[in-house]
Amino acid sequence: MNQPALSVRDLVVHYGRRRRTPPAIDHVSFDIAPGETLGLVGESGSGKSTIGKAVLGLQPPTSGSVLLDGVDITRASSRQRRVSAIDLRVVFQDPYSSLNPARTIGQTLVEPLRVLRVPKPEQWQRARAALEAVGLPGDAIDRYPSQFSGGQRQRVAIARALVCDPKVIVLDEPVSALDLSTQAQVLNLLADLRDQRQLALLFIAHDLGVVRFLSQRVVVLYRGRAMEVGDVEAVTQRPRHPYSVALTAAAPVPHPAEQEARRAAREALGIGVAGTAVAAAAGCPFASRCPLAVDVCRRSRPPLVPAGDSQAACHRVGEVPALLATR
Numbered sequence: 146m147n148q149p150a151l152s153v154r155d156l157v158v159h160y161g162r163r164r165r166t167p168p169a170i171d172h173v174s175f176d177i178a179p180g181e182t183l184g185l186v187g188e189s190g191s192g193k194s195t196i197g198k199a200v201l202g203l204q205p206p207t208s209g210s211v212l213l214d215g216v217d218i219t220r221a222s223s224r225q226r227r228v229s230a231i232d233l234r235v236v237f238q239d240p241y242s243s244l245n246p247a248r249t250i251g252q253t254l255v256e257p258l259r260v261l262r263v264p265k266p267e268q269w270q271r272a273r274a275a276l277e278a279v280g281l282p283g284d285a286i287d288r289y290p291s292q293f294s295g296g297q298r299q300r301v302a303i304a305r306a307l308v309c310d311p312k313v314i315v316l317d318e319p320v321s322a323l324d325l326s327t328q329a330q331v332l333n334l335l336a337d338l339r340d341q342r343q344l345a346l347l348f349i350a351h352d353l354g355v356v357r358f359l360s361q362r363v364v365v366l367y368r369g370r371a372m373e374v375g376d377v378e379a380v381t382q383r384p385r386h387p388y389s390v391a392l393t394a395a396a397p398v399p400h401p402a403e404q405e406a407r408r409a410a411r412e413a414l415g416i417g418v419a420g421t422a423v424a425a426a427a428g429c430p431f432a433s434r435c436p437l438a439v440d441v442c443r444r445s446r447p448p449l450v451p452a453g454d455s456q457a458a459c460h461r462v463g464e465v466p467a468l469l470a471t472r
C-alpha cells in the first residue's frame with residue numbers, strides 16, 4: 146500500500162480511570178488507502194464508535210496514534226488540527242438529528258467553509274457543487290431539512306462532508322436509519338464518490354451485508370479487540386476466528402419481502418439459488434453492484450462483469466429484467 150490516507154496504530158482508549166477499567170479499545174491497528182473503504186464491524190458495545198470518535202479527535206486515546214496522510218493528529222498542534230478538520234469529515238447515523246432544522250441546507254453546507262474563511266462567493270459555489278455531487282437539485286440550497294426525506298437528508302449530510310474536499314470520511318452507521326431501497330441508493334452514491342474522488346472511507350456498521358457491499362477490507366471487533374483484519378470476502382466467506390464465524394452466521398436474513406423480490410428476480414433471469422448461471426452470465430451490466438441480488442451475483446467466478454461498473458447502477462433487483470430487455 147502507498148502512503149495510507151488514514152493509519153490507526155496500536156490504539157488504546159479508556160473511558161474513566163486508566164487501569165481501573167478495561168480499555169474500550171485494546172491495541173487496534175489498521176490502514177486505509179485513498180479510494181478504499183475499510184469496514185468496522187462488531188456487536189453492540191464492541192467499540193466501533195469509540196474508534197470513530199478517537200479518529201475524529203472527539204475521544205483522546207490513552208496511547209497509540211492516528212495518522213492522517215502520515216501526520217500524527219493525536220499529537221498535532223492547533224494549526225495541524227484545523228487542517229485535519231478539513232481533511233477528515235464525518236457522516237452520522239441519524240439524518241434527522243444531525244442537521245440543524247433552523248438552517249437552510251445552504252447555510253448548513255457553507256458553515257464549515259465560513260469557519261475556514263473561504264471567500265463568500267466560493268462558499269456558495271462549493272455548496273452548490275456538493276449538492277450536485279450527491280444528486281440533489283440546486284433549489285435544495287434554500288430549503289430546510291424538514292422538507293426532505295430521510296435518504297435526501299443523508300445526501301445533505303454527505304454533501305456537508307464533501308464540501309471541504311476531504312481525504313477521509315468516517316461513516317458512523319450512515320444507512321442504518323434508512324429503508325432498504327434508500328440504503329442501496331446511498332451506498333451506491335458513497336461507492337461512486339469514493340471511486341471518483343479517491344476518498345478513504347472508515348465505514349462503521351453492525352450489518353455485515355451492508356459492510357460487504359461497500360468495503361474492500363474489514364476489521365472485526367470484539368470487546369475492543371480486532372479479532373480479524375482482512376479482505377472482506379475472505380473474512381465473510383472463510384472467517385478464521387470463532388467470533389467472526391459467529392458474526393457471519395448472525396448476519397441478518399433479509400426481510401421476507403426482500404427474499405421474495407430476490408426469488409422473483411432470479412426466476413425472471415432464469416438463474417438458480419446456487420447462482421450457477423448468475424445474473425452476470427445473463428449479461429446484466431449491474432451484477433457486480435446490485436445490492437439485492439448480491440448473494441447470487443457475487444458467486445460468479447471469475448466475475449463476468451468488471452467490479453466498479455456503477456455508471457447507472459440498478460437499485461432494485463426487480464428492474465434488472467426490464468433493463469436486460471432493453472439491451
Ligand SMILES: Nc1ncnc2c1ncn2[C@@H]1O[C@H](COP(=O)(O)OP(=O)(O)OP(=O)(O)O)[C@@H](O)[C@H]1O
Pocket residue numbers: 160161169187188189190191192193194195196351
Ligand atoms: N462515554 C462513555 N463513557 C463510558 N463508557 C463508554 C462511553 N462510550 C462508550 N462506552 C463503553 O465503551 C465500550 C464501547 O462502546 P462503543 O459505543 O464504542 O461500542 P459500539 O460498538 O459502537 O456499540 P453500538 O453498536 O451499540 O453503537 C462499551 O463497553 C461502552 O459501554
